[in-house]
Amino acid sequence: MTEAVNFGNLKVVVFQLADKEYVIPVSQVQGIEKLIYITRVPKTPSFVKGVINLRGVVTPIIDLKNRFGLGESSLSESTRIIIITLDDMNVGVIVDSANDVLDIPVNSIEPQPEVVGGMEQDFIAGVAKIDSRLLILLHLNHVLNPIKSGV
Amino acid sequence: MDTNQYMEMFIEESKEHLQACNEHLLELEKNPENIAIVNEVFRSAHTLKGMSATMGYEDIANLTHKMENVLDEIRNSRLHVTAELLDVVFVAVDQLEEMVLDIAAGGKGKLDVTDTVQKLHKIETGEEIPVAATTVESTVVSNIPQENWLTYDDYEMTVIQQSVEQDFFTYEISVKLREDCLLKAARVYMVFELLEKMGDVIKSSPSVEKLEGEDFDEIFYVALVTTELSEDVQKKLMKVSEVTEVLVNPVTLEQLKKRNNFELDKVEENSVMEITDVIEDKQQIEKIKSPEKSTTSKNNQVQSSKTIRVNIERLDILMNLFEELVIDRGRLQSISEDLHNSELDETVERMSRITGDLQNIILNMRMVPVETVFNRFPRMVRQLARDLNKKINLEVIGAETELDRTVIDEIGDPLVHLIRNSLDHGVESPEIRIAKGKPEEGTVVLRAYHSGNHVFIEIEDDGAGINREKVLKKAISKGIVSNEVAQTLSDKQVAELILSSGFSTADVISDVSGRGVGLDVVKTTIESLGGSIDISSTEGKGSLFSIQLPLTLSIISVMLVELGEEIYAIPLSSIIETAIIRSSDILNAHNQKVIDFRGKVVPLVFLENVFDVPRESTDDEFHSVVLVRKGDKMAGLVVDSFIGQQEIVLKSLGAYLSSVFAISGATILGNGKVALIVDCNALIG
Numbered sequence A: 001m002t003e004a005v006n007f008g009n010l011k012v013v014v015f016q017l018a019d020k021e022y023v024i025p026v027s028q029v030q031g032i033e034k035l036i037y038i039t040r041v042p043k044t045p046s047f048v049k050g051v052i053n054l055r056g057v058v059t060p061i062i063d064l065k066n067r068f069g070l071g072e073s074s075l076s077e078s079t080r081i082i083i084i085t086l087d088d089m090n091v092g093v094i095v096d097s098a099n100d101v102l103d104i105p106v107n108s109i110e111p112q113p114e115v116v117g118g119m120e121q122d123f124i125a126g127v128a129k130i131d132s133r134l135l136i137l138l139h140l141n142h143v144l145n146p147i148k149s150g151v
Numbered sequence B: 001m002d003t004n005q006y007m008e009m010f011i012e013e014s015k016e017h018l019q020a021c022n023e024h025l026l027e028l029e030k031n032p033e034n035i036a037i038v039n040e041v042f043r044s045a046h047t048l049k050g051m052s053a054t055m056g057y058e059d060i061a062n063l064t065h066k067m068e069n070v071l072d073e074i075r076n077s078r079l080h081v082t083a084e085l086l087d088v089v090f091v092a093v094d095q096l097e098e099m100v101l102d103i104a105a106g107g108k109g110k111l112d113v114t115d116t117v118q119k120l121h122k123i124e125t126g127e128e129i130p131v132a133a134t135t136v137e138s139t140v141v142s143n144i145p146q147e148n149w150l151t152y153d154d155y156e157m158t159v160i161q162q163s164v165e166q167d168f169f170t171y172e173i174s175v176k177l178r179e180d181c182l183l184k185a186a187r188v189y190m191v192f193e194l195l196e197k198m199g200d201v202i203k204s205s206p207s208v209e210k211l212e213g214e215d216f217d218e219i220f221y222v223a224l225v226t227t228e229l230s231e232d233v234q235k236k237l238m239k240v241s242e243v244t245e246v247l248v249n250p251v252t253l254e255q256l257k258k259r260n261n262f263e264l265d266k267v268e269e270n271s272v273m274e275i276t277d278v279i280e281d282k283q284q285i286e287k288i289k290s291p292e293k294s295t296t297s298k299n300n301q302v303q304s305s306k307t308i309r310v311n312i313e314r315l316d317i318l319m320n321l322f323e324e325l326v327i328d329r330g331r332l333q334s335i336s337e338d339l340h341n342s343e344l345d346e347t348v349e350r351m352s353r354i355t356g357d358l359q360n361i362i363l364n365m366r367m368v369p370v371e372t373v374f375n376r377f378p379r380m381v382r383q384l385a386r387d388l389n390k391k392i393n394l395e396v397i398g399a400e401t402e403l404d405r406t407v408i409d410e411i412g413d414p415l416v417h418l419i420r421n422s423l424d425h426g427v428e429s430p431e432i433r434i435a436k437g438k439p440e441e442g443t444v445v446l447r448a449y450h451s452g453n454h455v456f457i458e459i460e461d462d463g464a465g466i467n468r469e470k471v472l473k474k475a476i477s478k479g480i481v482s483n484e485v486a487q488t489l490s491d492k493q494v495a496e497l498i499l500s501s502g503f504s505t506a507d508v509i510s511d512v513s514g515r516g517v518g519l520d521v522v523k524t525t526i527e528s529l530g531g532s533i534d535i536s537s538t539e540g541k542g543s544l545f546s547i548q549l550p551l552t553l554s555i556i557s558v559m560l561v562e563l564g565e566e567i568y569a570i571p572l573s574s575i576i577e578t579a580i581i582r583s584s585d586i587l588n589a590h591n592q593k594v595i596d597f598r599g600k601v602v603p604l605v606f607l608e609n610v611f612d613v614p615r616e617s618t619d620d621e622f623h624s625v626v627l628v629r630k631g632d633k634m635a636g637l638v639v640d641s642f643i644g645q646q647e648i649v650l651k652s653l654g655a656y657l658s659s660v661f662a663i664s665g666a667t668i669l670g671n672g673k674v675a676l677i678v679d680c681n682a683l684i685g
Helices: B004-030 B035-055 B058-075 B083-104 B114-124 B154-165 B184-198 B208-212 B230-238 B253-270 B282-289 B296-303 B312-339 B342-365 B377-388 B405-426 B430-435 B468-477 B483-488 B491-497 B519-528
Strands: A009-017 A020-025 A029-034 A048-054 A057-063 A080-086 A089-095 A097-105 A124-130 A133-138 B169-177 B199-205 B219-226 B243-250 B367-369 B392-397 B402-404 B442-451 B454-461 B532-538 B542-550 B555-563 B566-571 B575-582 B587-589 B592-597 B600-606 B622-630 B633-639 B641-649 B657-659 B663-668 B674-678
Touching: A009 A080, A009 A089, A009 A133, A020 A097, A048 A089, A048 B674, A080 A097, A097 A124, B004 B035, B004 B083, B004 B377, B035 B058, B058 B083, B058 B114, B083 B114, B154 B169, B154 B199, B154 B219, B154 B253, B169 B184, B169 B230, B184 B199, B184 B208, B184 B219, B184 B230, B230 B243, B312 B342, B342 B367, B367 B405, B377 B392, B377 B405, B402 B405, B405 B442, B405 B454, B405 B519, B405 B542, B468 B483, B468 B491, B491 B532, B519 B532, B555 B622, B555 B633, B566 B641, B575 B633, B592 B633, B622 B641, B641 B663
Parallel strands: A020 A133, A057 A089, B392 B442, B566 B674, B600 B633
Antiparallel strands: A009 A020, A009 A097, A029 A080, A048 A057, A080 A089, A124 A133, B169 B219, B169 B243, B199 B219, B367 B402, B442 B454, B454 B542, B532 B542, B555 B566, B555 B641, B575 B622, B587 B592, B592 B600, B622 B633, B663 B674
16 A cells, blocks of 8 residues: 555544534545435335435435434435445435534544433444544444345 | 566456367367367467466466476377377366466465376376276377378278177278388288288278289288287287288277368368368258358457457446436437427437447447357366266357346356256267167257347257156156146146256256256246246257347336336336226235236235335226236236336345345436336235
8 A cells, every 4th residue: 555644643524413423434435415316215214215316326325313313304405415335335324414524633532432312322433522523433334234124 | 576467367368268278179179180279279378377477376387387298299299189188188277277266266376286297297208197987988099190091981981880889899000011022912912811811801001902013112001890809910910021010000980980070171171162062961061051160269260359358347337327328318308309499409319319329339348249158068068978978069059149248147057057957867878879769979059049139048959858757757746736737738838847946857866967956946047137948848859948038137128107206117027918907896805905807816916005105095996007927926016107118227226225125126217316126026925
């Protein structure tokens, strides 16, 4: 690898969900899209909103708020779909807004505190406090494990 | 040296060279004296050696080096091609393949090849190699120079054949007289007298007249049919004074036949034009009609057109981008229709034409000749025929027929299965074939051709065919059909029983085809590709398995239907027909709604319930029903309305939604929205 490693820093995309800010590594983000028509896929969990046509690739969309048990997303002008690439799989997540791209020092990431707003703890890889902001780092492998709908 | 960047190229080219080796070696087996073929193999081996040495794969380089040595000996006429020699070379090629595959899978390409290397070395140095137990052909190396071979006409061949059947030996004998021999004719007379006592002289070279006229140098050749052992013949002849050397060379019928074919080939090459009006032999007619079949090796060299290797992923990306373009074209078209601007109309028109041409080119780029699958079969058939002690001639026709890459990747295994089946259960052993009055050598034909929007691949053999009674007995005992039904089945239906699951006609489970999986697996695979398989068989005459495949998997015909606001696609291949029914025609049977469709009770599936379509319930008097089938079972899918038939591009839902109930994939409609494809099989219990 000849790529310069900015040691100690992690480049992340920051997005808003309800009143909290979450981050995912920018290396796993393929793009941020505006809301487009979603085709519902029957017989899937409620957080699976359906699929979209992302430049010719059929891409599943999940509602992160619903996934975290925080109710349904209310769609608005600022609603965005973040396309995440994970192990050869593309998944779009609906977020309230995409705010920022940040460099956060790796050593500022701490394991999650014991109690974080009742959200399923498996989903959180850690938290980072930058200035007065609390950023929640997501454990994408747990958030986006493939769905098998039985018969 | 960092060789990683060349890895992909190395693997691809190695595979190609090994395939070329395989093909040419098979060719060589048929024409053992054709040095041109040896040169071809040599060239491939040499390139492979160089490449693997550069890449640092010592084992491959070593083995190819040894193989090359042996080929070199053959090239310089110090070694002769025998079945045993080829066996060892084939093993070497197999091992090379194994190593290359190992490298492709990320391994180091290491393999213990000492045994093969030793065998090759023994061959090279002229030592005897242990003869494999199954081999029946003679190992005797012909020590008579090729140009002095005796050739036999049909009558003489018949004589030899009959004498072989009566346990006579056929020898080709070369007799050398002393250079200063004074009465050559007298010596010839003495030799002939001795020979006549031992058996029958069927041929001599030069002719008897010339021998008597002393019109020859020191050596003459005779063919003798006798019961004597070759050593005895030799000793007796050596007793004749002024005879300095006698070589006795046993020949088998196969060798002679091969030699005759070889002679024919030579004649053909020289004067194809002349032959056309004198040929009687059907085989020759075939050869001339389709020269690419008989002289593949030569044509391949000429045909090698300029190509470029493209990663299939890039083609997929191109395809996706192109579909985007097609969708945008659709939007543009509707906009221009609304605006009625002649300039815009013209431009859109032009764009439509160009994108149409582009579509053809892109789809064609994904097409691969079926040859890539077919070319592994000659080797397989050779090996199987040897394992089964059968004589089989594989004919490959239409290898240039093109199919979509995705279909090609899937079709290999089912074909392997069917060919094994033909060889094992179809073609009889040579003894049985002779007893039945068939030629000793069975023929298996592998054929591919286009027809309409489909490609057909057929496997035909001239073997025993399907035994109706045997199949029925088995099917009844396995509970696949009832006794009563069995009697009413047509021969074709009986033949198709062997495709049902849990069926195997083999009395004894053999290593070749009895691997615990029956032909039902073949049927399933082919059907999953959107194809079908058909069997026709005549007992005693042979069987024909015909596979029908769609040209491409990426585009299918569907019926688009509406459910509330949503649009779904139903594959046309599952649909029998569509119908509009009245609410009053719907009957209740055990909480299951059914309709009477042409005297058959068909259950109804309300798709809006299955798919939980969100909408206000409507009470229509009429319902639109799509009648679909899965095997013999039928169901009526109730939808809101039919939109129409359309060709669509098949897309997967991706790894995240790996198995969604009753949805087999998705497609993108002209308006850019995604529509889901209904999996009818999941809806029919």
